[in-house]
Amino acid sequence: MTPMSNQTEPLSKTPIFCPKVSVIVPIYNGERDIPDLIDCLRSQTYPKDRIEYLLVNNNSSDRTLEMLNQAATEATQEGVNLTILEENEIQSSYAARNEGIRHAIGEICVFTDADCRPCSDWVKELVQPFSDPKIGIVAGELTALPGKSLWEKYAERYGVMSQKFLLEHPFCPYGQTANLAIRRSIFLEVGLFRPYLTTGGDADICWRIQQETDWKLTFSPLGIIQHRHRSTLKEFRSQFKRYGQSNRYLHDLYGVDLMRDFTLKELSSRLSLWIFQEVPKTMIKIILGKANSLDLIKTPIDLLRFQARSEGQKIAKLPEEANKIVWS
Structure with a gap:
């Protein structure tokens, strides 16, 4: 009798959904945030050969460009694909994001801001919902970066920037570009961000996509970014004054x-x-x-x-x- 083999057939691994991704970050006078931001980007668990980082200097007057160029040199030595771009004609984060989109090669464009601190699994979690071919927009969650001032503690305790409020917007759901991903091909259908908007452009792009196409928006609760909230009364009021301006524009x-x-x-x-x-x-x-x-x-x-x-x-x-x- 032929003895039975103790060996078992190896289990086939299910391929992980892993499209090419372009992370786009507009930066204006960001020298305070750049070191921590770069550390967070370099710590992403998404495969290095499937992701590029496009950091767009938006006519900064501080050491932003110098710091970005240094970061790009160091990233290259580590095998991280980090490219520095510039948008100096239009002073607008949306114009800067458009410059990133024009240079992007990824299937998915992922957006965040300089004052954000993405968790290490952020890109991996934010991208997974796109395995559903009906999904065109994914919003990740925004939590507070712990702070010391009254205004930072208030924002943290009451979830001031949580995406859940925007996903329940009575007109149409949307996500903030501080933590948002969009299929790059969609921009060919509806156009890019409105470059001369100074606020409200995240709602505008999400609404245009949902009104003019069949693409769906969904939420990725584990695609988490910590946001550095305003630390002074002046900054706090300025933030919500800008939200009021957004109301008027929309x-x-x-x-x-x-x-x-x-x-x-x-x-x-x-x-x-x-x-x-x-x-x-x-x-x-x-x-x-x-x-x-x-x-x-x-x-x-x-x-x-x-x-x-x-x-x-x-x-x-x-x-x-x-x-x-x-x-x-």
């Missing part, structure tokens, strides 16, 4: 509803409610260990956000050139 382009105006009457009413109802309840929760001191002042900070957005919405005027969509 209203002019798509007719979406504007947020209601911030009024002294509402301010007085909300502060009275906070002082006489919310503060006593929150104090009890703090004593019971069910809240912290930040929860105690959440309402006044919420009102600061509301006022800044309302101000931005009032003063914004869509530039005539922002109606232009470029195709190449």
Whole structure:
């Protein structure tokens, strides 16, 4: 009798979905962020031979270009494909992203910003949903990079930039370009970003794709980026003022509803409610260990956000050139 073999047939490994990817990062005066950003890009677990990094200097006046060129030299020595581009004609992150798209060779264009810190599996997780041929846009999650200031702690505790709020937008879902991926071929169908928009371009590109094509948008909860939030009151107000400007631009382009105006009457009413109802309840929760001191002042900070957005919405005027969509 022929003895039975103890050997088993090797299990075939399922191929991992691994398209070529182009990571595009617009950078303006980013010397504060470049070292940490580069470290995060170099630590990506996605195969080096399937990914390129296109960092686009957008007319910076600090040491950004010098630092980027040095980073590119070091990356080349490590086998990391990192290329430095420049967009110096139009001061706009969307114009800079367009320059990246023009040079991209990847099937998937992945976008983030200089003040973001991608986790090591970010690209791998963000790209996986594209294995579904119906998916054209993937938004990853944005969490807070831990900070020390009141404004950073507020943003962290209340998920200020979490994509989940935008994915539930009443007009149409979208993702922020701080953590967004789009099939490169789609730009041939709908055009590139509006280069003269200064805010709101992420919603615009996502909405154009969903309105003009059959491509679908989905969410990758494990494609995580930590975002460096604003650390001062001035920066905090500027951020939400810009969001208000975005509201106005998207209203002019798509007719979406504007947020209601911030009024002294509402301010007085909300502060009275906070002082006489919310503060006593929150104090009890703090004593019971069910809240912290930040929860105690959440309402006044919420009102600061509301006022800044309302101000931005009032003063914004869509530039005539922002109606232009470029195709190449």
